[in-house]
Amino acid sequence: MILNEEQRALLDSARRFAEQRLKPDYQKREASDKMDRSLVREMGELGLIAPDMPEQYGGLGASGLTTGILIEQIAWGDINMSYVPLMASLTGKIIAKHAKPALAEYWLPRMIRGESVVALGLSEPRGGSDAANLALRARRDGDHYVLNGEKTSITFADQAEAVTLFARTGTPESGARGISAFLVPLDLPGIQRTHFNDLGSKIIGRGSIFFDNVRVPVDHLLGDENKGFVQVMQGFDYSRVLIALQCIGSAQASVEEAWAYTKERMAFGAPLVQYQGVSFPLAEGDTMLAATRQLCYHALELRDAGEAHTAEAAMVKWLGPKTSVDVIHQCLLTFGHYGWSMDLPHQQRLRDVMGLEIGDGTAQVMKLIVARERAGRIAVQYAK
Numbered sequence: 001m002i003l004n005e006e007q008r009a010l011l012d013s014a015r016r017f018a019e020q021r022l023k024p025d026y027q028k029r030e031a032s033d034k035m036d037r038s039l040v041r042e043m044g045e046l047g048l049i050a051p052d053m054p055e056q057y058g059g060l061g062a063s064g065l066t067t068g069i070l071i072e073q074i075a076w077g078d079i080n081m082s083y084v085p086l087m088a089s090l091t092g093k094i095i096a097k098h099a100k101p102a103l104a105e106y107w108l109p110r111m112i113r114g115e116s117v118v119a120l121g122l123s124e125p126r127g128g129s130d131a132a133n134l135a136l137r138a139r140r141d142g143d144h145y146v147l148n149g150e151k152t153s154i155t156f157a158d159q160a161e162a163v164t165l166f167a168r169t170g171t172p173e174s175g176a177r178g179i180s181a182f183l184v185p186l187d188l189p190g191i192q193r194t195h196f197n198d199l200g201s202k203i204i205g206r207g208s209i210f211f212d213n214v215r216v217p218v219d220h221l222l223g224d225e226n227k228g229f230v231q232v233m234q235g236f237d238y239s240r241v242l243i244a245l246q247c248i249g250s251a252q253a254s255v256e257e258a259w260a261y262t263k264e265r266m267a268f269g270a271p272l273v274q275y276q277g278v279s280f281p282l283a284e285g286d287t288m289l290a291a292t293r294q295l296c297y298h299a300l301e302l303r304d305a306g307e308a309h310t311a312e313a314a315m316v317k318w319l320g321p322k323t324s325v326d327v328i329h330q331c332l333l334t335f336g337h338y339g340w341s342m343d344l345p346h347q348q349r350l351r352d353v354m355g356l357e358i359g360d361g362t363a364q365v366m367k368l369i370v371a372r373e374r375a376g377r378i379a380v381q382y383a384k
Contacts, residue, residue, distance in 0.1 A: 001297050007066050013046055014070045018077025023253070026078045027345055033195065034159055035203050037114075040084050044114025048074065050088035054096060057108035064238060065300040068245045072293070075249030079352050080203050082246050083155060084117065090239045091118045091164045094231050095183060098223035103183055107162065118183070119160035121151040121209060122232060132176035132229055136211065138167035143218050145169075145182065147190075147211040153359075157207035158195040162186055170226050181228030183220050190214040200351030236360065237313040241299045243356055244320025248293050250349045251324035254331035255286050257345075261335060278334060285327035292316060292323050311373035318363035321356040328353060 003011065021039060029036060043049050052067045053059025060066075067089055075082035088111045095104050095118070110116035127133030136149025147167060154163070162185045170178015186193070191214055194207040223231055259282060262273035272278045299312035332339040332346035339346055357363065371379035 007069060010066060011069055011073060014048055014073035017046055018073050022077030022081055027348055030202050030348060033202055034205060039081060041114040043084060044112060049085045049114055050092045050112050052089055053092050053108060053112055058112040063304045065297060065304055068242055068296060068300045071242050072245040072249035075246040076253045079246050079250040080201050083204050086239065086242045086246065087120065087155060090235050091120055093235055094164055094181065094222060098231060099183060100219050103220065116161040117156050117159065119154050119156040119163040121154055121163040121165040123151060123153045125150060125152050132179065134166060134168045134179055136167045138169050138180060138182065144215040145218065147214040147216060150208055150210050152208040153206060154209055155204050155206055157209050158193045158205040160186055163209065166228050166232060176229040178226050179229040180225045181222040181231055182216055183222055184216050188214050201355050237310050238303060240313040240317035240360055241296050243360055244292065244296050244316035247320045247324035247353045247356055248289050250353050251289055251327040254328045254346050254349055255282060258282055258331040258334045281330045282334065285330055288323045289327060292320050311370050314366040314369035317361055318366040321353060322363065324353045325350065325357065
């Protein structure tokens with residue numbers, strides 16, 4: 001794919017930021033358990049957060065493809081920091097399209113400047129892949145909705161300023177047709193938050209958010225009542241591609257480091273790269289990353305053209321994380337006993353990327369989506 005002049009300039013800016021500001025302290029940040037908000041604001045100043053948002057809110061009006069290219073570059077430096085622009089694009093699209101004008105005008109510029117982070121509140125303890133199986137209730141009470149329930153496995157749970165929340169406003173039997181979306185500030189009375197002790201991606205603060213009779217103004221409803229589930233499912237096609245590019249960017253960093261190491265490391269009187277047992281696995285990994293990247297770009301080009309891309313998004317959502325985990329693992333092995341050390345970044349990249357084999361849909365669910373898109377409802381209608 002040939003980038004245009006604007007895309008190339010943005011890519012170069014993102015790469016410099018990743019190389020100079022993110023990659024050097026990637027491992028050090030893991031000990032903090034929180035994002036460095038000064039880095040988030042720097043990203044905003046460079047136009048690297050939600051460039052696809054409309055210019056009226058401070059975005060660049062850029063394409064989904066441009067957004068994906070930038071997220072990949074940021075993830076090359078630190079995959080965890082790339083969650084900020086990804087989440088801003090996902091939740092920002094919902095807010096821009098469905099929020100009341102005053103609400104959008106308040107939150108979107110803050111998100112784009114890196115001053116505020118808005119989480120996505122969908123998953124619940126009893127429903128991960130079964131995303132429509134929501135128990136958190138929103139009950140209308142005059143000019144407010146009253147929220148009761150729990151969201152779990154929420155990225156930025158303990159550090160976001162607000163959450164795009166999906167709650168049941170219909171009957172328990174209404175399924176996806178009884179779900180509404182709200183933009184909920186997280187400083188309201190009755191909200192409690194936790195921080196999970198995860199294997200990887202520690203600074204994004206995955207955790208639970210509890211709502212105990214939380215009162216949200218009616219004008220914080222996003223779109224129409226009972227229509228919220230459709231809004232988030234449409235956004236998932238986009239976010240799944242961006243997630244795949246996150247993983248590819250992180251794995252690409254390990255591959256580049258492994259290639260450099262094999263040229264410098266000597267064994268039996270020759271550099272390691274001369275031994276096919278060492279170079280061929282890296283060549284295969286580099287190839288698979290390139291192939292997956294091109295499928296991601298294709299999916300984003302389809303999206304930008306207004307074409308269906310559900311199957312392609314599901315394909316890269318299972319292929320991107322799996323390929324990246326395999327490639328980073330091979331890079332770790334390439335470094336031998338050095339790779340096994342916590343001093344090198346491969347072990348952290350492996351842990352950080354592995355979580356995305358789960359988040360936003362497992363490989364099994366993604367393959368069901370591909371089967372449905374190719375064979376129709378018969379591919380899934382009997383699944384229980």
